[in-house]
Amino acid sequence: MGIxxxxxxxxxxxxxxxxxxxxxxxxxxxxxxQETLQDLKQQVEALSAPSTPPxxxxxxxxPEAVVKSRNDKVxxxxxGQVNRAALYANDGDEGNWFFVDNDNSSTRIGLLGSTNAIDxxxxxxxFEVEFQTNPSNEVSQxxxxxxxxxxxxxxxxxxxxxxxxxxxxxxGYGSTxxxxxxxxxxxxxxxxxxxxxxxxxxGQFFFDNDTDTLSNTSINDVFANFDGIGRDDRLRxxxxxxxxxxxxxxxxxGDAADVxxxxxxxxxxxxxxxxxxxxxxxxxSDSADDRLAGSISVLHGSGFSLTFAAGNEDYKVSGRDxxxxxxxxxxxQRKFFSIGTTAMSVDYGRNDDLDxxxxxxxxxxxxxxxxxxxxxxxxxxxxxxxxxxRDNTDFKDINALMTGLRVKF
Amino acid sequence: xxxxxxxxxxxxxxxxxxxxxxxxSPEPFDxxxxxxxxxxxxxxxxxPGLFSGEDGVFTIYGQxxxxxxxxxxxxxxxxx
Numbered sequence: 001m002g003i004x005x006x007x008x009x010x011x012x013x014x015x016x017x018x019x020x021x022x023x024x025x026x027x028x029x030x031x032x033x034q035e036t037l038q039d040l041k042q043q044v045e046a047l048s049a050p051s052t053p054p055x056x057x058x059x060x061x062x063p064e065a066v067v068k069s070r071n072d073k074v075x076x077x078x079x080g081q082v083n084r085a086a087l088y089a090n091d092g093d094e095g096n097w098f099f100v101d102n103d104n105s106s107t108r109i110g111l112l113g114s115t116n117a118i119d120x121x122x123x124x125x126x127f128e129v130e131f132q133t134n135p136s137n138e139v140s141q142x143x144x145x146x147x148x149x150x151x152x153x154x155x156x157x158x159x160x161x162x163x164x165x166x167x168x169x170x171x172g173y174g175s176t177x178x179x180x181x182x183x184x185x186x187x188x189x190x191x192x193x194x195x196x197x198x199x200x201x202x203g204q205f206f207f208d209n210d211t212d213t214l215s216n217t218s219i220n221d222v223f224a225n226f227d228g229i230g231r232d233d234r235l236r237x238x239x240x241x242x243x244x245x246x247x248x249x250x251x252x253x254g255d256a257a258d259v260x261x262x263x264x265x266x267x268x269x270x271x272x273x274x275x276x277x278x279x280x281x282x283x284x285s286d287s288a289d290d291r292l293a294g295s296i297s298v299l300h301g302s303g304f305s306l307t308f309a310a311g312n313e314d315y316k317v318s319g320r321d322x323x324x325x326x327x328x329x330x331x332x333q334r335k336f337f338s339i340g341t342t343a344m345s346v347d348y349g350r351n352d353d354l355d356x357x358x359x360x361x362x363x364x365x366x367x368x369x370x371x372x373x374x375x376x377x378x379x380x381x382x383x384x385x386x387x388x389x390r391d392n393t394d395f396k397d398i399n400a401l402m403t404g405l406r407v408k409f
Numbered sequence: 410x411x412x413x414x415x416x417x418x419x420x421x422x423x424x425x426x427x428x429x430x431x432x433x434s435p436e437p438f439d440x441x442x443x444x445x446x447x448x449x450x451x452x453x454x455x456x457p458g459l460f461s462g463e464d465g466v467f468t469i470y471g472q473x474x475x476x477x478x479x480x481x482x483x484x485x486x487x488x489x
Contacts, residue, residue: 068470075471079446079461081453105451112445112466124445160445168443175447183450184440190450238443244435246442262442265435273440376459408458408465 073116080109083191085380085404087136087200091207091214092396098139101132101148102404103199105191108155120163126174128156136402137202141214147203155231168238177236177248178228178258178277182293186273187305187331188343189367191406192382195295195309195327197223197349197363200384201400209394219398222354222361222388225325226293226311228279229258255283269301282316289314295327305331305345321353331367340371360389376408 110128129152158172202220236250244265258279276294295309311325331345365384441448
């Protein structure tokens with residue numbers, strides 16, 4: 001009896017151990033299956049989830065440049081603007097509407113190349129052309145449409161070497177030293193009116209009241225600002241900035257030359273810019289022997305501005321009086337609206353003896369410009385009255401109104 | 410008359426430049442006379458472009474004007 005109870009106790013223990021092992025084995029299998037299920041669940045979630053946004057680094061990554069350079073010390077940029085307007089001109093006999101390219105600042109495109117400075121020296125190139133269909137200074141009562149070259153026209157084909165210590169040397173087709181010296185203007189309205197009076201409606205002919213016909217004298221013939229030699233094939237040197245002063249000189253292909261002095265500074269609440277030049281275009285001009293030109297513009301912190309320009313041209317033809325220019329502009333600019341600065345001005349100009357001795361051409365104008373900063377655009381409206389007094393001739397006045405948009409792209 | 414007009418023009422220009430040179434304690438002001446793209450009447454306006462953005466020019470290759478400024482701004486913030 002005692003033996004049999006002992007044997008039964010041993011077999012029970014064995015059975016328990018066997019069950020224990022079975023349970024452990026099954027628990028392991030359950031753990032493995034749970035892990036497998038977890039993996040599968042994650043895969044299903046990943047597949048069914050919407051596509052995730054790229055990381056900020058990926059989102060901000062700019063597309064690769066289409067054009068590449070193997071030289072990492074250079075840059076090439078493209079720039080330009082479109083400037084289109086509606087022009088109404090009335091010669092006293094009839095009025096005409098034109099859709100024009102505003103010659104105050106023509107439609108154009110350019111490429112600018114530059115390099116990093118090496119030992120203070122850097123080299124750059126500028127290639128700029130304009131394309132004007134119906135230029136505002138060329139359309140007329142007799143030529144209302146399809147006016148202009150219908151082609152690109154040169155503005156700058158230039159190579160320049162720049163140094164802060166030694167200045168700038170430019171070789172190519174571009175601004176001569178005297179270019180822009182009669183056109184300094186801080187009014188903010190120059191896109192529709194400045195000292196170059198004929199840019200708005202220069203092609204319009206004066207109507208002769210005596211003969212009751214259109215004369216062959218246009219606004220271009222009797223208004224000019226004698227702005228030096230303009231752009232030409234030249235070698236030009238500009239000194240470094242010396243307390244706001246920069247002196248320049250250029251020699252032009254065909255035996256012409258000019259010198260200029262420019263100044264710009266802030267004096268208290270006033271911003272001031274001025275320029276003056278003497279040019280000798282005798283070798284390249286059919287009519288002019290020499291020119292003097294200058295302009296000064298002051299802008300006060302309150303927004304009021306004053307601009308003056310003057311010029312003189314000595315003609316080759318003996319017996320001709322010098323042509324002269326006097327020009328003044330009073331302006332005001334302020335940010336009335338959040339979209340951008342509003343600028344307005346009135347101006348007066350007078351040219352004497354340009355086309356003939358005794359000619360007195362005068363003009364009064366009004367300019368309005370609304371900047372639209374977010375569009376890099378200026379809306380403008382300009383009015384100009386042109387009067388020509390000539391001995392023994394009675395010309396009617398010409399009134400011109402121009403409104404348009406300049407978009408810098 | 411001819412020489413009188415020339416003299417008047419010279420006097421006006423001379424006065425303008427004298428006024429500039431006599432000015433006291435001037436501070437720099439960049440009108441845009443120099444630089445690779447001068448500004449002023451007849452020229453491009455300073456500032457941004459409609460499509461080119463802040464730079465006012467499209468950079469075909471090389472460093473854009475705004476990326477030139479970035480390191481300076483970054484440096485400033487690092488300094489702070």
